[in-house]
Every structure is written in C-alpha cells, then in structure tokens.
Amino acid sequence: MVKSAPKIDKRTATEITQQLQELLLEYAPTWQESEIDPVTGKRLPKKGTISAVLIGTFARFAEIIIERLNQVPDKNFLAFLDLLGASRLPPQAARTPLTFSLAAGSTVDVVVPVGTQVAAPPAEGEKAPVIFETEAELVVTAAQLTSVFVREPQQDTWSDRTGWLTTKTATAGFVFHGDAGVEHSLYLACDDLFTLPVAKTVTLTIQSEEAQRLAGLPLTWSYWDGKDWRQISQLVSNISENNQSWQVSIPNFPVPVKQIINGVEASWLKVALNQPFTAGSDPLPSIQSITASVRVNQSNLLPDLGFINSSPLDLTKDFSPFGETPRLSDTLYLASQEVFSKAGARVTVNITLNETVPVNSENEVELAFDTWDGKAWQPLLVTPSSLATAKFSQSGSITFTLPNQIGLGEVNGKNNYWIRVRIVRGNYGTGTSSQPPTFTTLRQEIRENTEQIIVNSSRGFMPGDRIQIATGTNTQEVRTIGVVNTSNNSLTLTEALQSPHPVGTGVWLISNTLSPPLLKSLTLSYTYNATQSLSACQTYNNFTYIQQKEQPFIPFEALTESHPSLYLGFTLPQNRSKFPNRPLSLFVSLADLKYGEKFIPLSPPYSRQVATTGIVTHPIWVTNDTEQSVTWRVEIWGNNWETTISEEGTSITLAPGEIKSLKVQITIPEDLNQENRDIAFLRLSRPDTFATIYTATLETFVADQLPPMSPVRLSWQYWNGQAWSKLTVDDGSENFTLSGLIKFLVPADCQTKAEFDLSERYWLRVQWETGDYLIEPRIINLALNTTFASQTLTIVKEILGSSNGSENQIFQTTRFPVLQNPQLEVREPEKPSELELERLKLPGNSNPITPTPNSREVWVQWQQVPDFYGSSSRDRHYVLDQLTGKIRFGNGRNGLIPPLGTGNLRIARYQTGGGKAGNKPVDSIVQLKTTVPYIEKVTNLQAAVGGAEAETLESLRDRLPETIRHRDRAVTLEDYEDLAKLASPEVARAKCLPLHWLGDPPEQAPRRGTTSIIIVPRSEALKPLPSLELISRVEKFLRARACPTVEILVVGPPYIPVSVNVEIALSSLEGASAVEQAVKATLEQFLHPLTGGLDGNGWDFGREPYKSDFYALLEAVPGVSYIRRLLVDDGRVSQEVEAIRKTGRFLVYSGTHTISLFFEES
Structure with a gap:
C-alpha cells in the first residue's frame, strides 16, 4: 500500500x-x-x-x-x-455457464446465437433485471449424455459417475480413479441339479492343468436369493494328486432363484475373484471342463397325492391302499414331485400296517409296481424287506430304482410324477367284509418252537382252522389248529411256532373272509446321485459376458486397455440414427479442495517419496466423517519391494469423526542403483464387501531428490465401429485442472457400442496417457448444451461521428463504461498498404479491414493504446477512457489523424455493463430474453462470479507503483508478493520466503534456487485457506514471470488458534445473552486474519495479540462493566504451537472461546 x-x-x-x-x-x-x-x-x-x-x-x-x-x-x-498512461480499471463483468434445454419431445438440434440474452429477475432492492449475454454460438443437441463411467486398469477399479449429470444430488468424484473393483466372475448353471428343492450336496469337478493355483485364488462363491448375491461360506475343497482336478463340494446347497444373465435364464452359481487383476499380472489358469454332481438323502416324505383307482386318498390318516373291497387290477396311485422326478434315484416306500386289523394273505396276492416315463407305464423291479411286505400284508419297506426316463403324467386330472401299485393276481379274501372276525389273545408267553398255545378264549376256534399270531413287532405267523381244548383254552398246532410271542399277542381266525390291508402310514425315502455337464457357463470380465461353449477357456481376464479412462455415453431420440456431426459443448465443473484439507476417507490419493537407501515412509491419513464407527480392511498390492503398514496392520477402526494416520514403510533393496522406482497401491475396503473401495498410489524413487512432475497429456477418442479413433477437442478445462468448457466435433463415422453392461450407446472417452497431476482432479458436475455468458450489453456498428481532420479529436460512446476489447473502425478512402495491414493484425483477427459495397473505401480497424508516447505519425492508434467512454485520436505526430469524412468513425462492437450486480446465485438466471425456437428453459448451474466495480483511485495509487517496479517480472521478494496478488483477485495477501521450500520440515537448512510464497485468499471464514485450484493458478502465473531455474512453491498459511477464556462483569442483567453474543462476535472479528486487528487491516505474519489488547477491546462492548479475569490460550499441543511459532510465518485466527458472565450489585 x-x-x-x-x-x-x-x-x-x-x-x-x-x-x-x-x-x-x-x-x-x-x-x-x-x-x-x-x-x-x-x-x-x-x-x-x-x-x-x-x-x-x-x-x-x-x-x-x-x-x-x-x-x-x-x-x-x-x-x-x-x-505514464495510467487509468483506472473498468468494471468487471460477472461470468457464468448457462445450460439450455430443448422442449420436451424435440428431436432437432437448435443453434443458440452468440449474444443471446438471458436475464436474472430483479432481486430484493433491485429495480431492473440483470442481463447476461452468451459469449459464443451454441448448438443445443437432442443427443443426451446419459452415462458417465471411470475405468482404471492399473488398479482394476471402476466407478459409475452418472450422478455427475444430476446437479441436485451430485457428489465429487475422481476423474480417473475408480471406487469399486472391476468384477471378474464365472457363472455356472446346472438347473437339473441346482434346482432340486431339497437338502443336497453339490460337487463341482473342475479340470485344469494348474488346479492347485486355481484353488489358491481368493474366490467368493455365492448364489442369487432373488434380491442379492448371498455368499456360500461352507465349502470343502480337494485337489487331485496329479494337480489336474479340483473338486469343490457345497453341503446343504441352497436353491438359487432363477435370473436372466446375458439372455440365459437359469439358477446361477457365481464364482467371483476377490483381488485386483491388472494387465501386468500373470495370466490365470485356464479350465478344461467343469462337471456337476449331486447327492441327495431324504426320508419320511409324504407323497404329494394318492388315488385308489379314481378316488383320492387322505394320506395323513389310516387308509386301505386298494379300498375296502379290493379286486383284481385295482390300483394305488402315488405322486411325488420331489421323489419320483429323479431319474436313477433309489426310492424306498415305507409302509406301516394298522396291527389291529388282520390281512388275509391266504390267496397269494401279487402286486405290480410301475412308473410313468412320460409316454407309458414302465415296470419297476422292487426289493421288499419281506415277501409279506411286497403284498402289503406286513409292515416294512419296498425299494426300487427309478429308470433313466421319467416324465410328467396326468392321473385323474392331476399332473405330477407318478408310480402305481396294481393287484395283478390273487386277492385279500372273498365274501363280505362285514362279518366280525374271530379274535382272542395269548394268556401265556410262547417260546420258540412251541406247538401248544394258551389263549384267553377258545370259543369259535375249531380243529382245521387256520389262525394268525401277530406280535407288536409285526412278526406274523400262520398255523393250522390240530386240537382245541375248551377246558383250559389251549390250542394245539399242527406245526410249531418259530418265534416267541409275549402275553397279549393277537390271535385271529383266518378264513376266506375279505380282510384287505389297512395302512397306518406310507412314507417315501430316496437317495439320488447324479453327474451332469453344466447347462450354461459364462465368464464376466470387464463388463462383458462370454458364453463359454468351447473348451478350454480362461475364467478371469484383465482389462485390455492400459490407461485410466473417463467414458461419456450418449443416446439419441428414437427417430434419429446418426450422432450429430456438429460442434457440441460440455461444461466440466471441478470440485475444489482447500489447502490442508484431506480427501475422505483416504488422503492423499497419490504420494511421492524419495530416498537413496533404507526405509521410505509414506504418510497416509484415514478419516471417518460419519456418525458411526467404521472398520476398513487395509491391503497393499502391486509392489515389488518389501512393504509394511505400521501399527494398524491389516485393518483399521475409526470412531465417528476420527482421523488416523497410516505409515506405509517401503524398504529400498540394497543392490539398486539410482533412478529406480517402485509403485505400490494401498487399498481400503469394507470387510464384508468389495462393492466400495478406496485406493492410493504410492510411488517411491531411488534418487537424491524427487524427479520433476511431467505435464499431463490426455487423449480424447470416439468409437468408429471398429476401433477407438482420435477426437480433436477444444479443452477449456486445461486437462481437467479448472472448471471450463470442452468443445468437440464428433466425426460422422461415430458408431454405437455396448459398454459397462449397458445397451449400445455412442461413446466418447478421454484417456490419461502420461504426466502427473499434483492433485488428481475431481468432477462434481457435467452439463451438456452449456456455454459461458457474461453480464454485458453488446452494441454493434455505433457511429461515433465524423472526422474533421483536426488534431486530438475526441468522441464519446453512447453507453459507458466500455469493457475490454472494443473494435473501433475508421472508413478510409483506400486500402492501407500491406506493411500497414500487417501491423494492424491482432491475435484472433487476421483481417482488420471490412470492404464497403460499390466503393474503394474500406473500414479499417484501429488499435487501442494506453497513450500516444510510443505512436508514430502513421500508427492507427486511439486512446479510450473506458470509464467515461471518451475516445481520443492522435495529433498527426503521435498517432494518425482520422481522414476527413462524414460518419466515418464507428465502433463495430463494444460491450458495456459489469459490476457487483452481476454476481448471482445458482439457478437465478432463468429468463430467456432472446427468442430461440425449441428452447424450453435455461439456467445457471453455477453462481455468476467475478463482477466488480470500477477501480478506485486508492487502488490505482497502490497498483501502479508496483507495476512500475516489477514490470511483470518476478525478481525481488516484493515482486513475487505483488505478482501473486495480481494473479487472481481472490488473493488478499502474500508473503515470499526466498531460499525456503515449505514442503520440507521447518528445521531444514535453506535451499538455494527455491522460493516459497504463502497466499491468503479473500474470505470471511475464520481460517481462510486457499483452494488447490487457486494455488495452482498462482503458481502457474509466477512461473511464467520468474527465472526458469527458480523452483517455486505456493502454499497456504499455517495458523495458530487464539482462544480466550474470559469472565465478564455485566453492567445490567438485561440483555445478558446479547452481551455474550456481542463479545463472541467482537473476538471473532478482532482475530480475523484479514479484517481483524486494532486497525481492521488484519494481522501480520508472525504477529500475535497481546493480552492487554483484549481488555480494551472487550470493555468497549456495550453492557460490559469490567473484566474480572482473562486468559489467552492457544488451545493446541504446546510443542506443535511452538514449532509453528518459531517459523515466524504464521497467522492467528479465532479459536474456541469460553465466556462467563457475572453480575454484582453495587
């Protein structure tokens, strides 16, 4: 100043x-x-x-x-x-990107002309709308940007960034950094076995020449439950002795819900690779074949349905399998979807008879078992537990094997899998079943080989009768009575009994009376073993499904590309088939990061360290910004040198709001020479899923100092149907280092392509080929059909007047102030010489003359200069006072006098406007003043900023001496500071520290050839910190004006918080809370780095407030009687504060204040 x-x-x-x-x-x-x-x-x-x-x-x-x-x-x-030609700077026009939208249903591209006017309605206190004009012609296309993806092959990650297209919910994300692992999966289906709705064990036999290596991969097995892939945790793995086969058994295999994958509907088993697989990795083993086998053991199953001929059975109660009066060819039908549908299954039918009812089996009844094969009934070869069981006259089991051909059949209108049991010979007696049976029980126990039995009653039994003795264990014996003794109720048999029978065993008289079997229960058991080839097998790598019909195949493959890429997918309206071959504009809005801020949850995403020997440490910070505790799995991969993570190990748990540091230590091998390097990747993921991951690149150099960062080179490409072809763009974002417009003209041969498991789209992509970002860019929003607009009013072909040929003529524009780059033209009688034309040519204007029709006269564009001191007699120069709009021409000696003429002076184009009124918030510039067909709406997705009033005299007095001193070159300490403030209006203060590299610890010795500049941005925040974009802009500005050999580092300021603990005596109890708020506001204002201090001009670097300053400050607050007690505390660890204080380059800021109020009556 x-x-x-x-x-x-x-x-x-x-x-x-x-x-x-x-x-x-x-x-x-x-x-x-x-x-x-x-x-x-x-x-x-x-x-x-x-x-x-x-x-x-x-x-x-x-x-x-x-x-x-x-x-x-x-x-x-x-x-x-x-x-010296000084003049006050004119007002600055606010600027913002405007996004135009077509009317709903519009399928045509619309041109928005340059100068299209859009207004912001008057805000409170304003009388007229604020007009903005577009700065360039814009083609509003009907093509829609619908998909945005990131693919990072070096770390095998990707991200869906389509959220960038929605301004309301957009979140910042890295341009070339994925946050999810690329899926590498193998999908297996064998519906005949996988869909068995029973408890089963499924075994997959995988033939591979490297079975051991394949089995050692970190794989996750899962199945689809209808909503998500559910992991299978219980697996049994076996490798064959010759390392050619790998068997994976899954007990209690669940039934996957069917879903369609790549056009194939099946019950899928998913095998996913759980490690990054990059292009530089060794190829994984191939698979020769895969077969599936299943083993099922089920018992005590009830049949689904049962019929006696055409009558339905209730199988949950006692029932007669052939009815109460069975006859030849009567049939029992049994159905079971589960049991009888398994071709080759070993089935057991378990029958239990009701023991209170005898079965007449004297007539050699014979039963036949059949199953339906889909076309006809086929006989079954059965194995009963006894001959009597085969006739349903004794409890037991009947086992058979189902044939290889099984089919659905219809019985009595019911479709199912069926077996039947028919009476093919004999019967269960004749006559009427209503005759009561002759029955008694044993009175004494019978031993083995006994001929005489004692019963409770011999009435009704005669010699020659046949009787049946049945025990509770279903042991039945039939004998003929020889002698009946009614005195002691003994029966002498013609043949001894073979088995013992206890007291109470039933004794029935068997006659030819009808007595069919009565079953207490009938259940099914089966064992099913089957081996089949897979019904479907698909691999999924790099978002592409491949049906593996040929053998062998590679299940997991790396990305084919080698550079990180950003993909933009466009779709067209239904009745359009060609991508527009017209210039399109895409606005890129980058997310900002303040100096010293950390990326969440992992920071920094890129670390570079250097050493010649020993252990190199990469400090990494992990932040939990949520309200819950978070546990992260920590992994290091991709490294060739020995790498360890200190303290935390393989996992880290953070409390809500906690920040922890990880120290990744890399050991440099002893036998390495200079200029070697190693790259490792740190990966954070949740223990239960790999859906979201965060990665950091750790690059270690073997050298004396870090190599310089090379400039970034990006390659834009489009898909032409065969390959990715080069696309030329006008990149206003400067390789995604600042928010700006990217303009491109897509060639006519652009074709659709399927990417990222989506339907076909027109894809553009940008690849990061080489170079280093100091801070990898993050995008928060992408907007198609966008162009810049400024708060200006453009006037064209305004006649200034007529030249009378005199010296120092002055003319006046109708509107002022006049903003930058007006175009003044003078009509001259003839075309200037070629030499003069060359001198008139300006950047962006190679033709400074405009012919007039039917005349030799031409309009010649003259050049604006700050003064005539350097003008010769033939120089077509003029001086413009931009604030007043006054234009002055030369005197013929210094500056050419315009030739005589009528109306021969005009301004072909100039703009007026500017000022703070143009600084408008988001979505406030919405009124389309210029009618453009098919345009439905327009808005500003970013706030309009940059509007400033004309420069004051005080500012002019400060600026010009500095300009005279530094002459736009950084030489002295003051030059660096002045130019840093000139680099951007956002820079409020700057401090230059020569021979210091502030990236080193403070105790490091001075470094020759280095200069560090601390900048403080204009901000009302308690702790103003520059954004990384502002730091980059200032650093770039200074490098262009400093000695090429000087290393320049621009940083933000270190801060020391000043916290005040004060006890205040109130002059009155009224308004006590207002006094407390006033004291707090006074402290915050006083301690603000830029506007605080005793004079309101902020605090100098290294200056701390004295305790006495606060007494006078606070006692001046209305309502404060006096200060009882005051303590000033820095509020931080003293060692850290002392380290910052010793540097002498810190600023103070308002910390946490404790204000206690007291009132004492006098």
Whole structure:
C-alpha cells in the first residue's frame, strides 16, 4: 500500500483562530473583543461580536486552502501516473455457464446465437433485471449424455459417475480413479441339479492343468436369493494328486432363484475373484471342463397325492391302499414331485400296517409296481424287506430304482410324477367284509418252537382252522389248529411256532373272509446321485459376458486397455440414427479442495517419496466423517519391494469423526542403483464387501531428490465401429485442472457400442496417457448444451461521428463504461498498404479491414493504446477512457489523424455493463430474453462470479507503483508478493520466503534456487485457506514471470488458534445473552486474519495479540462493566504451537472461546 504524502501544513481552523488572536494582541493592542476560555485558558474572540465572525470566517477559508495544499503531492503523484498512461480499471463483468434445454419431445438440434440474452429477475432492492449475454454460438443437441463411467486398469477399479449429470444430488468424484473393483466372475448353471428343492450336496469337478493355483485364488462363491448375491461360506475343497482336478463340494446347497444373465435364464452359481487383476499380472489358469454332481438323502416324505383307482386318498390318516373291497387290477396311485422326478434315484416306500386289523394273505396276492416315463407305464423291479411286505400284508419297506426316463403324467386330472401299485393276481379274501372276525389273545408267553398255545378264549376256534399270531413287532405267523381244548383254552398246532410271542399277542381266525390291508402310514425315502455337464457357463470380465461353449477357456481376464479412462455415453431420440456431426459443448465443473484439507476417507490419493537407501515412509491419513464407527480392511498390492503398514496392520477402526494416520514403510533393496522406482497401491475396503473401495498410489524413487512432475497429456477418442479413433477437442478445462468448457466435433463415422453392461450407446472417452497431476482432479458436475455468458450489453456498428481532420479529436460512446476489447473502425478512402495491414493484425483477427459495397473505401480497424508516447505519425492508434467512454485520436505526430469524412468513425462492437450486480446465485438466471425456437428453459448451474466495480483511485495509487517496479517480472521478494496478488483477485495477501521450500520440515537448512510464497485468499471464514485450484493458478502465473531455474512453491498459511477464556462483569442483567453474543462476535472479528486487528487491516505474519489488547477491546462492548479475569490460550499441543511459532510465518485466527458472565450489585 502506498503511504500518503506528509502534510505540508497541519494547522486546523481552531489553531488558525488562536494564532490570529495572538497576532491581533501583538499588532493591535487596542483590540478588546476577546475573552479567556475558562476550560483551556486560551484567549478567544467574544462570541456574538463582529471580530468573532470575521476571525472564524478567515480561519475556515484558511483551513480549506491548507487542505487543498496538502493534497498537492497526491495530485502531482496522480498526474505523474497519468503521464505514464495510467487509468483506472473498468468494471468487471460477472461470468457464468448457462445450460439450455430443448422442449420436451424435440428431436432437432437448435443453434443458440452468440449474444443471446438471458436475464436474472430483479432481486430484493433491485429495480431492473440483470442481463447476461452468451459469449459464443451454441448448438443445443437432442443427443443426451446419459452415462458417465471411470475405468482404471492399473488398479482394476471402476466407478459409475452418472450422478455427475444430476446437479441436485451430485457428489465429487475422481476423474480417473475408480471406487469399486472391476468384477471378474464365472457363472455356472446346472438347473437339473441346482434346482432340486431339497437338502443336497453339490460337487463341482473342475479340470485344469494348474488346479492347485486355481484353488489358491481368493474366490467368493455365492448364489442369487432373488434380491442379492448371498455368499456360500461352507465349502470343502480337494485337489487331485496329479494337480489336474479340483473338486469343490457345497453341503446343504441352497436353491438359487432363477435370473436372466446375458439372455440365459437359469439358477446361477457365481464364482467371483476377490483381488485386483491388472494387465501386468500373470495370466490365470485356464479350465478344461467343469462337471456337476449331486447327492441327495431324504426320508419320511409324504407323497404329494394318492388315488385308489379314481378316488383320492387322505394320506395323513389310516387308509386301505386298494379300498375296502379290493379286486383284481385295482390300483394305488402315488405322486411325488420331489421323489419320483429323479431319474436313477433309489426310492424306498415305507409302509406301516394298522396291527389291529388282520390281512388275509391266504390267496397269494401279487402286486405290480410301475412308473410313468412320460409316454407309458414302465415296470419297476422292487426289493421288499419281506415277501409279506411286497403284498402289503406286513409292515416294512419296498425299494426300487427309478429308470433313466421319467416324465410328467396326468392321473385323474392331476399332473405330477407318478408310480402305481396294481393287484395283478390273487386277492385279500372273498365274501363280505362285514362279518366280525374271530379274535382272542395269548394268556401265556410262547417260546420258540412251541406247538401248544394258551389263549384267553377258545370259543369259535375249531380243529382245521387256520389262525394268525401277530406280535407288536409285526412278526406274523400262520398255523393250522390240530386240537382245541375248551377246558383250559389251549390250542394245539399242527406245526410249531418259530418265534416267541409275549402275553397279549393277537390271535385271529383266518378264513376266506375279505380282510384287505389297512395302512397306518406310507412314507417315501430316496437317495439320488447324479453327474451332469453344466447347462450354461459364462465368464464376466470387464463388463462383458462370454458364453463359454468351447473348451478350454480362461475364467478371469484383465482389462485390455492400459490407461485410466473417463467414458461419456450418449443416446439419441428414437427417430434419429446418426450422432450429430456438429460442434457440441460440455461444461466440466471441478470440485475444489482447500489447502490442508484431506480427501475422505483416504488422503492423499497419490504420494511421492524419495530416498537413496533404507526405509521410505509414506504418510497416509484415514478419516471417518460419519456418525458411526467404521472398520476398513487395509491391503497393499502391486509392489515389488518389501512393504509394511505400521501399527494398524491389516485393518483399521475409526470412531465417528476420527482421523488416523497410516505409515506405509517401503524398504529400498540394497543392490539398486539410482533412478529406480517402485509403485505400490494401498487399498481400503469394507470387510464384508468389495462393492466400495478406496485406493492410493504410492510411488517411491531411488534418487537424491524427487524427479520433476511431467505435464499431463490426455487423449480424447470416439468409437468408429471398429476401433477407438482420435477426437480433436477444444479443452477449456486445461486437462481437467479448472472448471471450463470442452468443445468437440464428433466425426460422422461415430458408431454405437455396448459398454459397462449397458445397451449400445455412442461413446466418447478421454484417456490419461502420461504426466502427473499434483492433485488428481475431481468432477462434481457435467452439463451438456452449456456455454459461458457474461453480464454485458453488446452494441454493434455505433457511429461515433465524423472526422474533421483536426488534431486530438475526441468522441464519446453512447453507453459507458466500455469493457475490454472494443473494435473501433475508421472508413478510409483506400486500402492501407500491406506493411500497414500487417501491423494492424491482432491475435484472433487476421483481417482488420471490412470492404464497403460499390466503393474503394474500406473500414479499417484501429488499435487501442494506453497513450500516444510510443505512436508514430502513421500508427492507427486511439486512446479510450473506458470509464467515461471518451475516445481520443492522435495529433498527426503521435498517432494518425482520422481522414476527413462524414460518419466515418464507428465502433463495430463494444460491450458495456459489469459490476457487483452481476454476481448471482445458482439457478437465478432463468429468463430467456432472446427468442430461440425449441428452447424450453435455461439456467445457471453455477453462481455468476467475478463482477466488480470500477477501480478506485486508492487502488490505482497502490497498483501502479508496483507495476512500475516489477514490470511483470518476478525478481525481488516484493515482486513475487505483488505478482501473486495480481494473479487472481481472490488473493488478499502474500508473503515470499526466498531460499525456503515449505514442503520440507521447518528445521531444514535453506535451499538455494527455491522460493516459497504463502497466499491468503479473500474470505470471511475464520481460517481462510486457499483452494488447490487457486494455488495452482498462482503458481502457474509466477512461473511464467520468474527465472526458469527458480523452483517455486505456493502454499497456504499455517495458523495458530487464539482462544480466550474470559469472565465478564455485566453492567445490567438485561440483555445478558446479547452481551455474550456481542463479545463472541467482537473476538471473532478482532482475530480475523484479514479484517481483524486494532486497525481492521488484519494481522501480520508472525504477529500475535497481546493480552492487554483484549481488555480494551472487550470493555468497549456495550453492557460490559469490567473484566474480572482473562486468559489467552492457544488451545493446541504446546510443542506443535511452538514449532509453528518459531517459523515466524504464521497467522492467528479465532479459536474456541469460553465466556462467563457475572453480575454484582453495587
């Protein structure tokens, strides 16, 4: 800041009055119209007298003259600056990107002309809308940007960034950094086995020449449950001795829900690779074949349905399998979807008879078992547990094997898998089943080989009768009675009994009376073993499914590309088939990051460290910004050198809001030479899923110092149907280093392509081929059909007047102020010489003349200059006062005089406007003032910023001396500081530290050839920190103006918080809370780095407030009586504060204050 000149005369009107009084007393002793001031003791003119009036008038006019005299140095200084061609800067126009939208259903592309006007409605306190004009022609296309993806092959990650297209919910994401692992999966289906709705064990036999290596891969097996892939945790793995076969058994295999994958509907088993697989990795083993086998053991199953001929059975109750009066060919039908559908299954039918009812089996009944094969009934070869069981006359089991051909059949209108049991010979007696049976029980136990039995009653039994003895264990024996003794109820048998029978065993008289079997229960059991080839097998790599019909095949493959890429997918309306071959505009809005801020949850995403030997440490920070504890799995991969993670190990748990550091230590091998390097990747993922991951690249160099970062080179490409072809773009984002427009013209041969498991789209992609980002860019929003607009009003072909050929002619524009780059033209009688035309050519304007029709006269564009000091007699120059719109031409010696003519001076184009009124919030510039067909709406997705009023004289006085000193070159310490503030209006303060590299620890020795600059941005925040984009802009600006050999580092300031603990005595209880708020606001304002301090100009670097400053400050707050106690505390660990304090380059800021209020009555 330029200091004001010292005052030539410091007297005021009061002092002049006193001096005049003293002179009157000296030279006019008879003058008596004076009196002594009782307060000051000075003699003054008596009030109300003529002398007082005259003396007061004279003193005031003298004071005015002195004030003007004191301004002479400043006026002369301004005159000097004017002599140098200085002028105040005109207002600056606010600028913002405007996004245009077509009307719903529109399928045509629309051109929005340059200069299209869009207005922001008047805000509160404004009387008129604020007009913005588009800066370039815009093609609003009907093509829609619908998909945005990131693919990072070096770390085998990807991201769906389509959220960037939605401004309301957009979140920042890295341009070339994925946050999810690329899926590498093998999908297996064998519906005949996998869909068995029973408990089963499925075994997959995988033939591979490297079975051991294949089985050692980190694989996750899962199945689809209808909503998500559910992991299978219980697996049994076996490798064959010859390392050619790998068997994976899955007990209790669930039934996967069917889903369609790549057009194939099946019950899928998914095998996913759980490790990054990059292009540089060794190829994984191939698979020769895969077969599936299943083993099922089920028992005690009820049949689904049962019929006796055409009558349905209730199988949950006792039932007669062939009815109450069975006859030849009567049939029992049994159905089971589960049991009888398994071709080759070993089935057991378990029957239990009701023992209270005898079965007449004297007639050699024979039963036949059949199953339906889909076309006809086929006989079954059965194996009963006994011959009696085969006739359903004794409890037991009947086992058979189902044939290889099984089919659905319809029985009595019911479709199912069926078996049947038919009576093919004999019967269960004749006559009527209503005759009551003759029955008694044993009174005494019978041993083995006994011929005589004692019963409770022999009534009804006669010699020659046949009887049946049945025990509770279903042991039945039939014998003939030889002798009946009614006196002791004994029956002598013709043949001894073979088995023992206890007391109470039933004894029935068997006759030819009808007595069919009555079953208490009938259940099914089966064992099923089957081996089949897979019904479907698909691999999924790089978002592409491949049906593996040929053998062998590679299940997991790496990405084919080698560079990180950003993909943009476009779709067209239904009735359009060609991508527009017209220039399109895409606005890229980058997310900002403040200096010292950390990326969440992993920071930094890229670390570079250097050493010659030993262990190199990469400090990494992990942040939990959620309200819950978070556990992360920590992995290191891709490294060739020994790498360890200190302290935390393979997992890290963070409490809500906690920040932890990870120290990744890399050991440099001893036998390495200089210029070697190693790249490792740190990976954070949740323990239960790989759906979301975060990665950091750790690059270690073997050298004395870090190699310089090379410039970034990006390659834009489009798909032409066969390959990716080069696409030329106008990149206003400068390789995604700042928010801006990217303009491109897609060639006519652009074709659709299927990517990322989506339907076909027109794809553009940008690849990061080489170079290094200091901070990898993050995008928060992408907007198609966008162009920049500024708060200006454009006037074209305004006639200034007519030249009369005189010297120093002055003309006036109708509107002012005039913003940058007006185009003034003079109609001349003939075309200038070629040499003169070359001198008139400006960047972006290679043709400075405009012919007039039917005349030799031409309009010639003249050049604006700050002054005529460097103009010759033939230079077509003019001087413009942009604030007033006054235009002055030369005198013929310095600057050419415009030729005589009528209306031969005009401004072909100029703009007016600017000011703070143009700084508008998001979505406020929405009124389309220029009618454009098919355009439905327009809005600003970003706030309009940059609007500023015209420069003040004070600012001019500060700027020009600095400009004269540095001449746009950084040489001295002050030059760096002045140019840093000139690099951007956002820079409020700058401090240059030569021979310091602030990236080193403070105790490091000075480094020759280095310069560090600390910048502080204009901000009302308590702790102003520059954004990384601002740091990059300032650093780039300084490098272009400094010595090429100087290493420049721009950083933000280190801060020390100042916390005040104060006890305040109130003058009154009323408004106590307001006093507390006022004290807090006063402290925050006083401690603000830019606007605080005693003079309101902020705090100097290295300056801390004194304790006494706070007493005077706080006691001046209304409502404060006095300060009882005050303590100033930095609020941080003393060692850290002392380390910052010793540097002398810190700033203070408002910390956490404790304010206690007291009231004491006097």
